[in-house]
Amino acid sequence: MVQLLCSNKVCEKLKQELSKYQIEVEQHSDLVLVEKGFELPTEKICIVFDAIEYMDVVKLLVSGIREEMHMTHRFTGLSDNKFAVIEPRDVRYVEAGPDGIMAYTKSNKYSIKETLQYYENVWVVKGFIRINKSQLVNLLHVKEIIPWFNSRYVLRMDNDKELEVSKMFSKKLRNTLKL
Incomplete structure (x- = not known):
């Protein structure tokens, strides 16, 4: 209160x-x-x-x-008609798309319930940051930050997936990581 x-x-x-x-x-x-x-x-x-x-x-x-x-320690995700209990630290990134909100881990992708805004608010303390209007990334799994044109960045994840940081969210990334 x-x-x-x-x-x-x-x-x-x-x-x-x-x-x-x-x-x-x-x-x-x-x-x-x-x-x-x-x-x-x-x-x-x-x-x-x-x-x-x-x-x-x-x-x-x-x-x-x-x-x-202790509600942020684990959550459930749905993949192949089975629920899995997942640790947030195992999530590489979260994405909003046509199939809803998806959490991507090293080995799988899971459909999850809450909104992207919810995960952004709750997981900020776990190292997640919004990088564009449809993605949150776990900074623990970022391998490289590549400067891109027009004040943007590309994040290369530890699984070699590349995610683009939009111009609007680049400043927040720079401030967070002291770039």
């Missing part, structure tokens, strides 16, 4: 996003999300954020809460 101290517009957006992860918004909580420019409450844990980057606060909360609940 969190308290919000922000503008009405940001407050509504945060409430909507937090409700997706069953995070309750209360008037009196020890944890307060404070938009820059608002006064910090005393004797409470405060997370200060820029209004334009409110989703980063949601990611931070979700990754911490999910980690505590």
Whole structure:
């Protein structure tokens, strides 16, 4: 449960996003999300954020809460009409396509249930990063980062698969990896 101290517009957006992860918004909580420019409450844990980057606060909360609940350690995927229990560290990348959300491991691909946004939020602490509008990549399995034209990159995975980082997500990759 969190308290919000922000503008009405940001407050509504945060409430909507937090409700997706069953995070309750209360008037009196020890944890307060404070938009820059608002006064910090005393004797409470405060997370200060820029209004334009409110989703980063949601990611931070979700990754911490999910980690505590141990829900991010394993998930199930469907392949060849059989379910498998998979560790996130075994996933090379996750892709949204015409067949739904697919998780690719070294040996197989699995159909998985949640949205790409869900996995991006929950697995950020496990080293996953969005590289374009339809793919998340596990940085643990990136072998090479190849500069590409027009401020983009190509990631060569440890299984020699090449994934393109779009211009829009290149800056985040550079900041994350200090390139």
